[in-house]
Amino acid sequence: MNRPLLEQMFHHAVAEAQPARGIARHLPEKPKGRTLVIGAGKASAQMARAFEAAWEGPLTGLVVTRYGYGQACERIEIVEASHPVPDEAGLRAARRLGEFVAGLTPDDLVVALISGGGSALLPAPAPGLTLADEQAINRALLASGAPISVMNLIRNQFSTLKGGRLAALCAPARVATLVVSDVPGDDPSLVASGPTIPLAGSRELARKYANLYRLELPQAARELLAGEDNPAPAPDDPIFIRNSVSTIASAALSLDAAARLAGERGIEAAILSDSIEGESRDVAQVLAAMAREIALRNRPFKKPVVLLSGGETTVTLRGSGGRGGRNAEFLLAFAIAIDGMEGISALAADTDGIDGSEANAGAYADGSTATRLRKAGIDPLAALAGNDAWGAFHAIGDLVTTGPTGTNVNDFRSILVA
Structure with a gap:
């Protein structure tokens, strides 16, 4: 769901x-x-x-x-x-x-x-x-x-x-x-x-x-x-x-539209920012900490809630041969940070339909992602260290693929705490 x-x-x-x-x-x-x-x-x-x-x-x-x-x-x-x-x-x-x-x-x-x-x-x-x-x-x-x-x-x-x-x-x-x-x-x-x-x-x-x-x-x-x-x-x-x-x-207008849809489905939406920048994996750590706080203590927002954000994160290449994309890298770091937690799921994608240089727009992750990666023979931490988020999500079928969308207002991130 x-x-x-x-x-x-x-x-x-x-x-x-x-x-x-x-x-x-x-x-x-x-x-x-x-x-x-x-x-x-x-x-x-x-x-x-x-x-x-x-x-x-x-x-x-x-x-x-x-x-x-x-x-x-x-x-x-x-x-x-x-x-x-x-x-x-x-x-x-x-x-x-x-x-x-x-x-x-x-x-x-x-x-x-x-x-x-x-x-x-x-x-x-x-x-x-x-x-x-x-x-x-x-x-x-x-x-x-x-x-x-x-x-x-x-x-x-x-x-x-x-x-x-x-x-x-x-x-x-x-x-x-x-x-x-x-x-x-x-x-x-x-x-x-x-x-x-x-x-x-x-x-x-x-x-x-x-x-x-x-x-x-x-x-x-x-x-x-x-x-x-x-x-x-x-x-x-x-x-x-x-x-x-x-x-x-712009991202601001698109986030407003997503928030309205969430409201129609009976879920409060909190737009954190339309202009988040920084390393993808660092932004993931911050937003994962917020999601865990909501899941465990019902603060600073009461669940169910969806956290929305936009902007453009960046990836500093550390590995060689990895196939990434800033949204996939964000989600891989996010999945590691919420490993084993129930009720948290997230999608991150580029609104132009292409995350990095591959054919996917982004990916989907939840509390089971890291476990499923290990079962598929992939060490999530090693994949993150090698900037191979695309390979990780491809292996478990959690890439989000849309094709070219005809527009481009940068990254879209949504985190649902159910």
């Missing part, structure tokens, strides 16, 4: 974040001139399809999304590229976008459809860097354990499109950015590294964070980071004065 309810809440949260719901409410004012649609991210093709259906008038467009996430559009071209590590297809798409927005006038409108994943899907190496350099930078960042805000500040230093640079190429046209937010706190400049929104933060701060997280960067990247070449436009640059930004979907 517990798993179906948790899965229903996840699907309800995903449905709330579908682009069609928000785009119709945030259509920009029509221009005197042309309307061009650009975009990047794991939800950008769904956004393009929804915008095309809602927009009355001529338009042309070019949008890049992850392989397998494309949608059929009539006037907006959808191209696919690699995520989370960029590839040649993304490099070609980035170059085409730069050419697509060249030569615009003040009467033209550029609608930018931006969602999580756009950083990898729009590789545009700064002068002196190659695609291989950008791939190496991405791998270093993904393995660093740094929060998304730090990753994006550092990525911004090595791109010709991120950090508002794509919007600068659109000038003097007006740019209306529609965002499906996948970042804690919903700062739109952090989504996809803000290609149309200037990113606050200096080169000096990026250097500080690169040293703090001990990033192993390519030589060309280290040299660029040490200097001041390829500066990003400042947030107060006059070229952005007519631009607008609207967040059309």
Whole structure:
């Protein structure tokens, strides 16, 4: 009974974040001139399809999304590229976008459809860097354990499109950015590294964070980071004065939807936060301690209750050869912490349908998970140490697989104390 309810809440949260719901409410004012649609991210093709259906008038467009996430559009071209590590297809798409927005006038409108994943899907190496350099930078960042805000500040230093640079190429046209937010706190400049929104933060701060997280960067990247070449436009640059930004979907809205569904089923929902960050296994320890306290002592919430949270945790790679994902790693650590306890179950999944690089959205765990893993010949602690949460949950049939969902508002975690 517990798993179906948790899965229903996840699907309800995903449905709330579908682009069609928000785009119709945030259509920009029509221009005197042309309307061009650009975009990047794991939800950008769904956004393009929804915008095309809602927009009355001529338009042309070019949008890049992850392989397998494309949608059929009539006037907006959808191209696919690699995520989370960029590839040649993304490099070609980035170059085409730069050419697509060249030569615009003040009467033209550029609608930018931006969602999580756009950083990898729009590789545009700064002068002196190659695609291989950008791939190496991405791998270093993904393995660093740094929060998304730090990753994006550092990525911004090595791109010709991120950090508002794509919007600068659109000038003097007006740019209306529609965002499906996948970042804690919903700062739109952090989504996809803000290609149309200037990113606050200096080169000096990026250097500080690169040293703090001990990033192993390519030589060309280290040299660029040490200097001041390829500066990003400042947030107060006059070229952005007519631009607008609207967040059309976010973790907060999705968690509210899941909470309403729980209430309809007679279960109190407590939304802990929509912006939790930190190591997946550390966050799991904290939330497991809270679940145990409720199960044993009926505090700080009375059972039955479902604890909901969103945000983006991180995984620092410690093992080699493991197949993980931050939500699966969260749940494996959670399962170890509630080993043998009855009445506690949890689901954690990425709202875009892909947890890490595998085909699952996330996984399910309860007090019997660790025992079932041991019966299957898997040591839960060893699997966690080797970052092989995917392998562990796959072995006992507790992966949650949805396929691409068409949206992306980051992690969804639900813990039911029955």
